[in-house]
Amino acid sequence: MKRKCDFCDSEAVVHEITLAGGKKIEKHLCEMHAMEEGFEAEGGGASGFLTSKIVLAAGQKQPAGKPGKREGCSDCGTTFDEFRKTGLLGCSNCYEAFEEQLGPLLQRAHDGATHHVGKIPSRAGSSVDRQQRLTALRRQLSDAVEAEQYERAATLRDEIITTEQDAGLRRGTAASEGEV
Amino acid sequence: MVRDGCSQWLEADGPEKDVVVSSRVRLARNLAGYPFVHKARADEREQIIEVVRGVLNGIGGDIGTGSRESGGGVEWVDLCELPKLERGLLVERHLISKQHSKGSQPRGVAVSSSDESLSIMVNEEDHLRIQVLQPGIALDNALEEIGRVDDHIEAQLDIAYSPRFGYLTACPTNVGTGLRVSAMLHLPGLRLSGEIEKVRKAAKAMNIAVRGFYGEGSDVAGDFYQLSNQVTLGKSEQDILGSFAGQFLPDIVEYERSARRSMLDSRRLVVEDQVFRALGTLTHARQLKADEVLDLLSYLRFGVCTGVIDMPLDVVGKLVLLTQPSHLQRLCGARLDQAERRVERACLVRKTLSEAGV
Numbered sequence A: 001m002k003r004k005c006d007f008c009d010s011e012a013v014v015h016e017i018t019l020a021g022g023k024k025i026e027k028h029l030c031e032m033h034a035m036e037e038g039f040e041a042e043g044g045g046a047s048g049f050l051t052s053k054i055v056l057a058a059g060q061k062q063p064a065g066k067p068g069k070r071e072g073c074s075d076c077g078t079t080f081d082e083f084r085k086t087g088l089l090g091c092s093n094c095y096e097a098f099e100e101q102l103g104p105l106l107q108r109a110h111d112g113a114t115h116h117v118g119k120i121p122s123r124a125g126s127s128v129d130r131q132q133r134l135t136a137l138r139r140q141l142s143d144a145v146e147a148e149q150y151e152r153a154a155t156l157r158d159e160i161i162t163t164e165q166d167a168g169l170r171r172g173t174a175a176s177e178g179e180v
Numbered sequence B: 001m002v003r004d005g006c007s008q009w010l011e012a013d014g015p016e017k018d019v020v021v022s023s024r025v026r027l028a029r030n031l032a033g034y035p036f037v038h039k040a041r042a043d044e045r046e047q048i049i050e051v052v053r054g055v056l057n058g059i060g061g062d063i064g065t066g067s068r069e070s071g072g073g074v075e076w077v078d079l080c081e082l083p084k085l086e087r088g089l090l091v092e093r094h095l096i097s098k099q100h101s102k103g104s105q106p107r108g109v110a111v112s113s114s115d116e117s118l119s120i121m122v123n124e125e126d127h128l129r130i131q132v133l134q135p136g137i138a139l140d141n142a143l144e145e146i147g148r149v150d151d152h153i154e155a156q157l158d159i160a161y162s163p164r165f166g167y168l169t170a171c172p173t174n175v176g177t178g179l180r181v182s183a184m185l186h187l188p189g190l191r192l193s194g195e196i197e198k199v200r201k202a203a204k205a206m207n208i209a210v211r212g213f214y215g216e217g218s219d220v221a222g223d224f225y226q227l228s229n230q231v232t233l234g235k236s237e238q239d240i241l242g243s244f245a246g247q248f249l250p251d252i253v254e255y256e257r258s259a260r261r262s263m264l265d266s267r268r269l270v271v272e273d274q275v276f277r278a279l280g281t282l283t284h285a286r287q288l289k290a291d292e293v294l295d296l297l298s299y300l301r302f303g304v305c306t307g308v309i310d311m312p313l314d315v316v317g318k319l320v321l322l323t324q325p326s327h328l329q330r331l332c333g334a335r336l337d338q339a340e341r342r343v344e345r346a347c348l349v350r351k352t353l354s355e356a357g358v
């Protein structure tokens, strides 16, 4: 069963859970009301909400200008149309260049998956290690929210904050004290 | 370069050998800083080969100590210089893909000299395609071994990787872990009882691909089916292995066994008749086609596994491999046309079965 928006009958796509003083505060919002409440969609545009069902206090980084369908990859010149025909990307950078278009495609091919989970090359270094861990945690959090396991979600969110602090990714006081 | 006789994975005994012929794990990897293979120029492909060959030392056998004396180490094969027949042998032994056997661009393969269980294709669809092949079902071991090889390689080379997409591959269907786990199953019971479609449906629901004897794009022959995971992104290596080998495979193996049992219980005469007809053809035919022999050997295998015929199972495995065109020609030491191959094939089968006392 899909959860409805707190303000209207539309399906909620943004879920925020905070625990303050032992009290759980939930927000479930549709796309429109989420934007009104000041949530920013990941990657810009409404579809960003669909991939990120949970909004964290940490700011989402906005991807730099990506080439359109006509423009090719800056490293190897492969265009998205070319990829459509051959099914092959030209180089590592293609994944960045076509990140937006590839997202939904990959989700279809990989049973809804959006992010890598698993082994990391040893030479990728510890910063990648942490990014990886964050990715995994965010996924688990999103799953927990979907399953309405809010206690677990709160624990996971705690872990995410700690990991982000370790990585120095978290600036300022995005998460106020008492919020979990 | 390939050993005389047979491949370890077809010949050797392995767990669940009555249903699982062999199992395999494969990793797709690319070097950072080079375009993917199909966009790489010839000189870049040469460089990729050089870089990879530079780290092959110490792979195979015991990583780190692998020496020729201890039977470890890998042997490098330049596929541009290898004659067509030899390339055919590698395809039939599942050490390289059909695609990799063709073409003129710089490419090669490293094969573990001791048992051919490890092969590393260089410049196939990805810079590196590492595979470990085992008889029967041994995916846990295979994953461990391939992990060691992968660790050894990536300790020395920068591998294309992104935190979001994981290991980057030319085709996005491999991105993430780059891991494909697969098993070659022999399912005559399910096919004969008309339940193979259920397997296909169950596989589809679990995102498991079903292919023929030679993998991608090949038809099913002799009731041999190659099953493999399709999802490589968003699941860890252990999860991919777990849902395939821990969940799906054991169910199919049991399903096949119960199909065999119930066929023998209710229609023993029909089963025996089919098995012995196949045996009769195999021991007496003077000409055998390649796909025909696979179908007949499939019945023979079925008969051996159900105790209808008493003979060692490895003889069947050996024949499955040695009756294929390239192996047959090597055995005869001559190039043979199709008609000649059919005669030699029948001859080899008769001789082998008579030596096995059948």
Ligand SMILES: [Zn+2]
Residues within 6 Å of the ligand: A005, A006, A007, A008, A009, A010, A029, A030, A031, A032, A033
């Ligand atoms: Zn609303």
Ligand SMILES: [Zn+2]
Residues within 6 Å of the ligand: A073, A074, A075, A076, A077, A078, A089, A090, A091, A092, A093, A094, A095
């Ligand atoms: Zn590119």
